[in-house]
Amino acid sequence: MNYQIELRHLYYFKVLAEELHYRRAAERLFISQPGLTRQIKQMEEIYKTALFERGKRFVKLTPAGEYLKKEVELLFTHYHNIHTQIEKIGEGKIATLKLGFIGSAVQTILPELLTRLKSQQPMVDITLNELSNEIQMELLLKDELDFGFVRMENFPPKIESLPILTEHFALVVPKGHPLSQTKKADFAHLKEESFILFSRAYSTTYYDLVMSIFRDHHFIPNVTLRTVNALTIFNLVSQGMGMAIVPSSLKKGYNADVDFIELKHIPQRTTLYLAWNMENRNPGIPLFLEITKKICG
Template identity: 75%
Template sequence: MNYQIEFRHLHYFRVLAEELHFRKAAERLFISQPGLTRQIKQMEEIYRTPLFERDKRNVKLTEAGIFLKQEVDLVFNQLNNIRTQIEKIAEGKITNLKLGFIGSAVQTILPELLAKLKVKQPLIDISLQELSNEIQLEMLVRNELDFGFVRTANYPSQIQTYPILTENFALVVPKGHPITTRKKVSLSDFKEESFILFSKQYSASYYDLVMSIFRDHQFEPKVALRTVNALSIFNLVSQGIGIAIVPSSLKKGYHADVEFIELTHIPQRTTLYLAWNKENRNHGIPFFTDILKEILQ
């Protein structure tokens, strides 16, 4: 057999791995279904192992197929990054940096960081996406993001982090709530209240940290709603649906009828990190981290 893996094989494999349906994949690729079947069979002969398990009703990836899908995704993401960088060079730019962030990053360092980067490195383009912590980490691993601003304690091995800000938590209550007149506030006073919290999708480790606050006060919160959006939390609190616990920095920049009570007496703190993939070769990364360190110093 003289077959060799070619780019088209990887492209066909990736589409079929996404669709898990030969007819739909063939239509998406604008080839015949028998033609797609032959290409996949060639790959399996070259690799000497099945990549898909199929019967009359179902198509699914084998263990080898799952591994190959992960690697092929990295290859295609890198090719997309190369294309983007070449386009930026053609436009006279140095590079493009893709940033993910959570809401509290906008209320702390991100605006100043972007302003300084624009002054010091005007030839670097920036793309921004507000995303949950977990999605940012997944995208960083795949090099779909260059940087993420995250709150989480658990990172994949290839992710490097730099601490930006460690802060207190704050209790969020409706404006005019009687508790705001007290000199000292205990979370135990809110055992019967409903809470609106960031969900585990925001960050599993952040969620566990917040739940540890309730455990320290010996009660399980009544959770009315879990969300990944800070503004949704504040709007619901202002309507009397419940109260919330959030990082203190979120009291800046949002205009909602709520009040913040900083929980300085509890041991729990939350840290905002800058995260990036150590294997990412975007040459704009050192520029960005140098400016961040300059601001923090």
């Protein structure tokens, strides 16, 4: 049997691996269910291994199928990126860049970077998405993002990083709070307070770093609320729901009824990194890195 794997086979496999249901997958693909079954059987004959386990009431991936699913997702992401880049080049654009960021990046380097990039290369298309650190890492590994601005310390092997800004923390309290007049917050008086923090989903390493501040002062905080959004934190603090600890750069750019008390006396610092996938061949990446290094250098 002289079959060869074609792109359509991989796309059929991808849809079935997502649906794990032949009828639904066939409907998505606008082909008959027997036709889909034949295509998958052809693939299994070519690869000489089963990709799906089939029962009367279930369809699930085999270990080989799980592996192929991950590779096919990367393949189609890369295929989509090629398509997008070619379209942009055809329109006279140099490249398109997809950037992920956390809120504090907007208050620090990101606006200057974008201004400088547009000034030097106005024909670069840029898409911005505010995302948590963890989601940015997932998308960078899949080439669904070109760059991420993150706060984390440990990066996967394929991810390169460049430190952008290291800063201290600030304690956030409601406007006019008695602590607002102090220049040095005494944590001994904060043990009974409620705290609103960025959740572990924002970044595991960042969350652990903030919790180490409390450990150094020998208490476990009463964390009543967790979120990944800075404005939500500030609004909740302004309503008296608790205090917060955030990177000091977040005091810029938000109109909230809160005061910031700099925590320069504690040893903890947080670093904003630019991260990218070293295997990503987007032609806009070297340009963006060059501009970033000039600003940070």
